[in-house]
Amino acid sequence: MSESAASGVIVRKYGGSSVSTAEKIRTIAGQLCERAKAGDRLVVTVSAMGDTTDELIAIAQAVTGPDVAPSAREMDGLISTGELVSSTLMAMAIHSLGQDAVSLSGQQAGIRTDSVHGSARIAEIDGARILKELQSGRIVIVAGFQGLGETGDVTTLGRGASDTTAVALAAALEAERCEIYTDVDGIYTTDPRIVPSARKLKEIGYEEMLEMAWLGAKMNPRSIELAAVYNVPVLVASTFEDVPGTLIHGGEPTMELRKAVTGIAIDKNVAKITIRGVEDRPGVAAGILKPLADSGISVDVIVQNTSDDGTTDFTFTVAEADALRSMELVKGQTDVAYREVTRGGQLAKVSVVGTGMQNGPGYASTMFTALSTAGVNIDMITTSEVGITCIVERDQVPTAANALHDAFELDKAD
Ligand code: ASP
Ligand code: MG
Numbered sequence: 001m002s003e004s005a006a007s008g009v010i011v012r013k014y015g016g017s018s019v020s021t022a023e024k025i026r027t028i029a030g031q032l033c034e035r036a037k038a039g040d041r042l043v044v045t046v047s048a049m050g051d052t053t054d055e056l057i058a059i060a061q062a063v064t065g066p067d068v069a070p071s072a073r074e075m076d077g078l079i080s081t082g083e084l085v086s087s088t089l090m091a092m093a094i095h096s097l098g099q100d101a102v103s104l105s106g107q108q109a110g111i112r113t114d115s116v117h118g119s120a121r122i123a124e125i126d127g128a129r130i131l132k133e134l135q136s137g138r139i140v141i142v143a144g145f146q147g148l149g150e151t152g153d154v155t156t157l158g159r160g161a162s163d164t165t166a167v168a169l170a171a172a173l174e175a176e177r178c179e180i181y182t183d184v185d186g187i188y189t190t191d192p193r194i195v196p197s198a199r200k201l202k203e204i205g206y207e208e209m210l211e212m213a214w215l216g217a218k219m220n221p222r223s224i225e226l227a228a229v230y231n232v233p234v235l236v237a238s239t240f241e242d243v244p245g246t247l248i249h250g251g252e253p254t255m256e257l258r259k260a261v262t263g264i265a266i267d268k269n270v271a272k273i274t275i276r277g278v279e280d281r282p283g284v285a286a287g288i289l290k291p292l293a294d295s296g297i298s299v300d301v302i303v304q305n306t307s308d309d310g311t312t313d314f315t316f317t318v319a320e321a322d323a324l325r326s327m328e329l330v331k332g333q334t335d336v337a338y339r340e341v342t343r344g345g346q347l348a349k350v351s352v353v354g355t356g357m358q359n360g361p362g363y364a365s366t367m368f369t370a371l372s373t374a375g376v377n378i379d380m381i382t383t384s385e386v387g388i389t390c391i392v393e394r395d396q397v398p399t400a401a402n403a404l405h406d407a408f409e410l411d412k413a414d
């Protein structure tokens with residue numbers, strides 16, 4: 001797509017809670033008209049109003065009865081209508097304020113996907129129609145969360161995927177920026193409900209954001225990956241409060257003396273599986289983990305410990321909901337011999353996140369000292385390019401998170 005054709009385009013996305021009533025849609029329409037008058041060329045993606053998607057799924061289940069799964073194709077046709085409602089209403093609201101606008105379904109907007117109903121992936125976007133509408137001076141409203149599958153049927157992109165629509169549109173249109181408007185006002189150093197001194201960040205890198213994703217604005221991780229690949233700057237901000245949001249980007253931090261540690265990520269939904277007395281030979285880890293991967297279970301922290309007797313202990317973490325099934329899969333595989341397998345729950349993951357940590361020593365010891373001083377026992381440790389993770393008891397999360405937030409002085413501005 002030629003750059004000149006789309007230059008100056010801004011993609012905005014409004015989440016379901018932002019468009020849950022007629023009044024909110026009118027308020028947003030007013031904001032969009034103001035931006036259009038100021039010269040922005042706007043492509044706007046909306047989610048379905050409020051809990052519409054959940055309600056549509058519930059109706060589908062009600063008509064088939066609890067024992068029959070609704071057809072995946074029909075389900076996509078059904079739930080894609082939620083975004084058709086909000087996008088058409090948004091266009092009407094804009095018209096009523098005297099500004100030209102047009103709503104497009106994902107299919108009309110040229111969003112092509114594979115044919116995996118319920119979790120389709122975007123294959124390409126043909127932006128011709130959107131560009132034509134922009135050139136006619138219209139605000140273009142694109143229904144989020146949907147596209148046209150290879151077979152010519154409507155597909156949806158997975159729950160919460162209007163973010164993905166927005167970032168993909170921004171990438172395809174070579175937009176200046178993608179702006180995500182939501183009911184929280186940005187990304188925080190950690191969960192403010194757990195750590196009262198948590199502070200809103202002005203900016204954060206893509207990699208760091210992927211680690212922090214669930215904090216504050218719950219952005220869809222797929223959309224952040226997409227933003228990173230296409231280098232789309234993403235602003236996360238509040239829809240109705242006029243306060244600065246957080247810019248997610250891939251450039252150098254603007255502050256020269258920026259802290260190496262950006263935030264503390266917390267995941268309270270962790271269980272571990274330990275396999276003891278595993279024969280120690282090549283292929284063991286692959287043999288144990290393959291059945292889990294085949295069943296779509298993602299394994300997170302992995303620790304292996306070789307003992308002197310030629311066997312090894314192997315521990316990994318999974319989401320609490322996957323723990324039982326993971327254990328069954330380990331027991332069910334016949335590739336790898338072992339003595340026993342056990343399961344431990346009620347765990348949590350506490351991570352110190354920051355790309356700057358790679359270049360300096362001492363972060364790990366600061367972390368471990370802070371945790372031990374606070375009396376928090378560390379169960380497992382792992383490091384990555386964007387930080388250091390400890391697995392701890394779930395009920396110790398508040399103590400651990402507050403201790404780490406203090407130790408890395410995250411309450412103080414950069
Ligand atoms: N309406 C869809 C959902 O609830 C998509 C979205 O909200 O982003 O999952
Ligand atoms: Mg939603």
